Amino acid sequence: MRTDVLGVGFDNLTLEEAVAEGAALVEAGGFHYAVTPNPEFLLAARRNEPFRRVLLNAHLVLPDGIGVVYSAKILGRPLRGKVPGIDFAQGLAAWMAGHGRRLFLLGAKPGVAERAAANLAAAYPGLTVCGAHDGYFQDDGPVVEAIRASAADVVFVCLGAPKQELWMAEHGPATGASLMIGLGGALDVFAGVVERAPEGFQRLGLEWLYRLMKEPRRIGRMAKLPLVLFQAAGARLSGRGNQA
Numbered sequence: 001m002r003t004d005v006l007g008v009g010f011d012n013l014t015l016e017e018a019v020a021e022g023a024a025l026v027e028a029g030g031f032h033y034a035v036t037p038n039p040e041f042l043l044a045a046r047r048n049e050p051f052r053r054v055l056l057n058a059h060l061v062l063p064d065g066i067g068v069v070y071s072a073k074i075l076g077r078p079l080r081g082k083v084p085g086i087d088f089a090q091g092l093a094a095w096m097a098g099h100g101r102r103l104f105l106l107g108a109k110p111g112v113a114e115r116a117a118a119n120l121a122a123a124y125p126g127l128t129v130c131g132a133h134d135g136y137f138q139d140d141g142p143v144v145e146a147i148r149a150s151a152a153d154v155v156f157v158c159l160g161a162p163k164q165e166l167w168m169a170e171h172g173p174a175t176g177a178s179l180m181i182g183l184g185g186a187l188d189v190f191a192g193v194v195e196r197a198p199e200g201f202q203r204l205g206l207e208w209l210y211r212l213m214k215e216p217r218r219i220g221r222m223a224k225l226p227l228v229l230f231q232a233a234g235a236r237l238s239g240r241g242n243q244a
């Protein structure tokens with residue numbers, strides 16, 4: 001049973017459990033995809049039904065950040081903790097390195113995925129990064145074919161939301177991959193283009209604050225965090241929060 005937070009069901013897992021579940025999906029064969037919704041996703045999904053459906057149909061739905069965790073708490077059905085997409089991706093990369101699985105990186109500006117590939121291969125000895133492609137393509141066909149030709153098991157799909165989720169659901173099955181994960185700006189972090197918040201900020205649930213200090217122009221997007229908390233409080237008070 002998933003934990004409903006404003007219309008999106010989340011898997012209530014720790015990071016370790018989520019990585020184990022991801023590994024199991026890879027081993028199961030067939031196509032699966034994982035999503036990592038943050039407060040922005042929750043608000044977008046309320047206005048965008050196809051997006052919401054793709055989130056609901058995902059095989060793994062992980063709370064990417066403290067905003068979702070607080071909302072769940074306000075709604076009276078706490079999650080065990082945040083599972084940041086980046087941490088999930090790193091955990092899975094470590095598992096893949098030890099199990100001979102192949103990783104493809106899709107997204108970000110030209111050159112970024114290749115740099116991320118080099119950094120990940122260095123960080124996880126034994127990891128096979130079998131291909132990389134930027135996220136600014138016009139035709140889907142050649143990208144699907146590149147993933148298929150690479151015989152990737154896992155694809156990190158970093159096109160921003162909701163594009164990446166819709167892309168995974170529509171094109172994923174044709175790629176032959178077992179697991180695709182929508183990871184937003186993760187390749188920029190892996191490539192060293194964007195710096196992640198220091199651990200102290202991460203532990204305190206203040207990663208968003210660090211990002212805001214670094215990139216003040218994100219204030220409009222960040223304002224969605226309090227907005228989603230207000231919506232959660234409203235849903236709780238009106239009793240709607242009890243709906244699954």
Ligand code: UDP
Nearest residue numbers: 107108109135136158159160161184185188
């Ligand atoms: N991006 C892309 N193709 C697009 C639009 C965006 O590859 O058509 C990339 C962009 O370069 C960035 C990532 O998608 O690397 C999204 O970053 P954002 O900061 O929006 O993601 P977040 O982590 O905040 O969800």
